[in-house]
Amino acid sequence: MQMTGVGIGRGSAIGQVVRMPEPLPDPQDSPSSRSAEDEGARAAASLAAVAADIRDRGARAGGSAKNVLEAQAFMAEDPTLSADVTTRLADGKTAERAVFEAFAGFRDMLRSMGGYMGERAADLDDVSQRVVAHLSGVPAPGVPSPEHPFILVARDLAPADTALLDLDKVLALVTSDGGPTSHTAILARDKAIVAIVGVSEASSLSDGDTVIVDAATGAVTVSPTDDEIAAAERAIAERESAIAAPTGPGALADGTPVPLLANLGSAAAAEDAVTKGAEGVGLFRTEFLFLDSNSAPTVEEQQGHYTKLLQAFPGKKVVVRVLDAGADKPLSFLNDSPEENPALGLRGLRALRANEQILRDQLTALANADAATESDLWVMAPMVSTVEEARYFTALAHDLGLRTAGVMVEVPSAALLADRILAESDFASIGTNDLTQYTLAADRLLGSVASFQDPWHPAVLRLVGEVGAAGAALDRPVGICGEAAADPLLAVVLVGLGATTLSMSPAALADVRAELARFTLDQAKQFASLALSANSAVEARAAVTAAIQ
Missing domain, CATH: 3.50.30.10 (Phosphohistidine domain)
Structure with a gap:
């Protein structure tokens, strides 16, 4: 079977x-036999214990997991949630039921917001279960x-x-x-x-x-x-x-080079990427410098981080994405105004243009780090949707001393106008995660529409092909930096659609390198044609798999 x-x-x-x-059952909604003060003390103790346990897990895990778990710990300590719990206890609820209801109400509010805040909804469920388990004296689900x-x-x-x-x-x-x-x-x-x-x-x-x-x-x-x-x-x-074989530059079976780059979230991860065979960096996310801060970091603070990153890749390409934040990732100094649909709101380059000094400072810090190191620094703007935005960012980056400035293609309009946008930019990098969600109108952070979030969908691949064709016609590099590049078979298809570089989690490099080496450029183009001819993501994947077998 x-x-x-x-x-x-x-x-x-x-x-x-x-x-x-299985998750714990919902606590019964029956009156408490304790006083509201006693129940409040129980709730406070369990919330604190769970926050401490989650922080300990984060400290032991390290890396990006530490940041995720630190955010969860803050949820357990959120004063708004605590106040909600206290209000429910005053109505005679048990601590277990009050915590359950308070977290559920907050979860539903976040889920309705979608985007980054929608993602936090699932995390709230996990924290709620752990607190209720602690109150009940049973092991937390895990x-x-x-x-x-x-x-x-x-x-x-x-x-x-x-x-x-x-x-x-x-x-x-x-x-x-x-x-x-x-x-x-x-x-x-x-x-x-x-x-x-x-x-x-x-x-x-x-x-x-x-x-x-x-x-x-x-x-x-x-x-x-x-x-x-x-x-x-x-x-x-x-x-x-x-996988154990010696690593080398990414290439197809006919020798066509396909540089394999790493997606990184901090300079600390650079050494691991180099060890795993990364030929450079295709996406360096700079958000970690700005999150959990009440003010933007200074030019000097940013320059230190960027210099450390660039020093790890002497002579190699490093693509840095400027701050990708906004209403879906609120920052008090950038834009923390609530929006009905943050995924379609003031985010990415739109938010930076509304706060141009933050963008200027970041580009200045990058230019200074570039001048002090020997890597090949490229910078790119997130969420570009118009030709005018591409022209604005590229000109500003050049004016501030950066040689190579490009755009991320994450919005269908940018893919459809790729020939005009690339005429104004030095390169394009396709973020397949966002491109897929906007093409199929399916929030990539909502489990209820996860089946739509598949970059194998022919509509998404057709847009990738538009960008690839524009890049070839204008002699502009076209990279892929979304999760699609880490799918070895899809990586071959993306090269067939015109991608010139692929960037992914370092752990995926070996599999993608081995898969590319099996096929020629002509074969990659044939697979791409098969995928484009399909009617669904499932059919596209199946057609290419069948052709290989």
């Missing part, structure tokens, strides 16, 4: 299923920890669960929810974990079932035969051998 979903990467695993425990290696099966995974996964025990992840850009999928790519998401039948799997998880085909084989197990073992060995 086989189940199918969206595979993350090209890995395979064989093992026994261990299911994630990743089980048997003594043997296992295949973890869950509806989805919360940040606090994924941060401390024991990668010596967890052979693979299978989730019933989520899409290729879900939190679980991003974690799997970042940690090089075998994973298949969106397996709708996963709930029928039982503890102890033996399964083969093949991310390359997106298939979960239940109760496999001896022959199927032997074939999977050979595939696992072959992949391990390929």
